[in-house]
Amino acid sequence: MRVSIVLTLVFMGVLAAGLGTSTALAAPAASSAIKSQMNAQGCFACHAVNMKIVGPAYGWVAYRFAHQKGAVLKLAKKIIAGGAGEWNAWTGGIAMPAHPDLSLAQAEAMARWILAQKPIAPPSPG
Numbered sequence: 001m002r003v004s005i006v007l008t009l010v011f012m013g014v015l016a017a018g019l020g021t022s023t024a025l026a027a028p029a030a031s032s033a034i035k036s037q038m039n040a041q042g043c044f045a046c047h048a049v050n051m052k053i054v055g056p057a058y059g060w061v062a063y064r065f066a067h068q069k070g071a072v073l074k075l076a077k078k079i080i081a082g083g084a085g086e087w088n089a090w091t092g093g094i095a096m097p098a099h100p101d102l103s104l105a106q107a108e109a110m111a112r113w114i115l116a117q118k119p120i121a122p123p124s125p126g
Helices: 002-018 026-040 058-065 071-081 104-115
Strands: none
Touching: 026 104, 058 071, 058 104, 071 104
């Protein structure tokens, strides 16, 4: 059901853009739906936008992946597969759990939301 809602909201935004209508109304609704889905997956238990909790801040992720070709797909696959590695210096090697129940489209929507956050340079690990 949530997938249908998210996809419908995303479609509405694309449709509005295609018709020359402002997406200002569709974008917050889509963002809210994505954040709700991320909350349901437990993402905010380990991540915050501006600071490290267990995993890196979403702003840090946006900074690291800014302007990287294929960043949405790479991050979406990481969301689905989970694991550790890129952020070990900040997380002490604590792995992100896998989210195999997410579709690639759902994970890509989450990745786009993460990458849309204000980029914040990560502090020195330590």
